[in-house]
Amino acid sequence: MKEPVRVAITGGAGNISYSLIFRIAAGDMLGPDQPVILQLLEIPPAMDALKGVIMEINDCAFPLVHGISGSDKPEEAFKDADIALLVGSKPRGKGMERSDLLKANGDIFSVQGKALNDNASKDVKVLVVGNPANTNALIAAANAPDLDNKQFTAMMRLDHNRALSQLAQKTDSQVTDIDKMIVWGNHSATQYPDISQATVNGKPALDLVDRDWYENDFIPTVQKRGAAIIEARGASSAASAASAAIDHVRDWVKGSDGIVSMGIPSDGSYGVEEGIMFSYPVICKNGQYEIVQDLEIDEFSRGRMKTTEEELRSEREAVAALL
Numbered sequence: 001m002k003e004p005v006r007v008a009i010t011g012g013a014g015n016i017s018y019s020l021i022f023r024i025a026a027g028d029m030l031g032p033d034q035p036v037i038l039q040l041l042e043i044p045p046a047m048d049a050l051k052g053v054i055m056e057i058n059d060c061a062f063p064l065v066h067g068i069s070g071s072d073k074p075e076e077a078f079k080d081a082d083i084a085l086l087v088g089s090k091p092r093g094k095g096m097e098r099s100d101l102l103k104a105n106g107d108i109f110s111v112q113g114k115a116l117n118d119n120a121s122k123d124v125k126v127l128v129v130g131n132p133a134n135t136n137a138l139i140a141a142a143n144a145p146d147l148d149n150k151q152f153t154a155m156m157r158l159d160h161n162r163a164l165s166q167l168a169q170k171t172d173s174q175v176t177d178i179d180k181m182i183v184w185g186n187h188s189a190t191q192y193p194d195i196s197q198a199t200v201n202g203k204p205a206l207d208l209v210d211r212d213w214y215e216n217d218f219i220p221t222v223q224k225r226g227a228a229i230i231e232a233r234g235a236s237s238a239a240s241a242a243s244a245a246i247d248h249v250r251d252w253v254k255g256s257d258g259i260v261s262m263g264i265p266s267d268g269s270y271g272v273e274e275g276i277m278f279s280y281p282v283i284c285k286n287g288q289y290e291i292v293q294d295l296e297i298d299e300f301s302r303g304r305m306k307t308t309e310e311e312l313r314s315e316r317e318a319v320a321a322l323l
């Protein structure tokens with residue numbers, strides 16, 4: 001039997017976690033032979049609800065769960081964590097942009113960045129889900145000076161999966177027929193879901209769809225999908241967000257099958273400002289991700305990438321006091 005992996009999850013009593021924790025416990029994230037110790041963090045008013053979640057996890061008798069704890073103290077929840085999923089934070093409501101949450105949520109990530117720095121495993125892999133995810137990840141990384149900022153990532157996988165699903169439906173294919181999907185930039189309405197590199201069953205995606213659909217239907221649909229779900233459900237996406245978090249961490253730890261999109265600290269690749277948490281096409285191998293280099297970027301793509309980069313730069317300015 002392998003040594004258990006310690007997985008810390010914040011916002012353990014929230015909506016996303018109610019899907020996420022049970023799937024991790026079932027082995028969907030780290031594999032059917034990998035035991036886990038779940039370390040759940042909540043705020044004091046939600047500790048009763050968290051107790052209920054823990055009771056339910058126990059009642060599932062998951063063979064892979066070798067331990068489970070709940071705490072309202074980040075230093076306890078992050079103790080020796082190998083993986084930290086930072087979900088806990090306020091979701092937006094109808095009519096809001098995710099960046100409207102910067103004030104409400106920013107502080108959470110400076111506190112948790114420090115607590116990760118001081119308590120987590122030195123190799124911890126961090127995924128920020130709480131919005132605005134990219135800039136919250138930047139805040140967390142900036143407050144963890146002893147960790148490499150490459151250990152902090154922001155969730156773009158939901159956008160990536162949304163893009164795959166839209167293109168598969170349009171081309172009457174399966175998501176597994178699609179290669180080289182990319183979502184660049186910010187998890188916001190400026191993100192750039194890019195099919196200019198993508199192939200469907202080996203054929204260039206752009207040859208299979210018309211340009212008008214690409215620019216005026218596909219791109220805005222993916223960009224605004226989160227808001228459409230809030231409008232339809234009255235609450236922000238939860239099960240699909242949990243599923244994307246599992247995909248992101250599974251690929252990071254176990255390797256990806258081709259290109260996936262991850263929000264990561266920019267190293268200046270593709271002319272993007274260094275340091276901001278920008279979504280790039282990456283390939284994961286041996287527990288590391290690498291940016292896919294040397295893709296040809298046309299003028300349309302360059303413009304879209306600039307717009308989303310500028311938004312991330314202005315978000316960074318807005319939280320300068322927390323960095």
Ligand SMILES: NC(=O)c1ccc[n+]([C@@H]2O[C@H](COP(=O)([O-])OP(=O)(O)OC[C@H]3O[C@@H](n4cnc5c(N)ncnc54)[C@H](O)[C@@H]3O)[C@@H](O)[C@H]2O)c1
Nearest residue numbers: 011013014015016042046088089090091129130131155241
């Ligand atoms: N990146 C993405 O693709 C993506 C997708 C969906 C949702 N989200 C974001 O994820 C976040 C959570 O969404 P949800 O639907 O689960 O919200 P929710 O309100 O149902 O749950 C959030 C939980 O976090 C807890 N919490 C708040 N502050 C905390 C703190 N400091 N420490 C620990 N826990 C804390 C709350 O008590 C609550 O239980 C939101 O910010 C949402 O916008 C991101």
Ligand SMILES: O=C(O)C[C@H](O)C(=O)O
Nearest residue numbers: 092098131226227236237
């Ligand atoms: O849109 C939101 O606020 C929630 C989440 O980020 C999403 O993309 O579904």
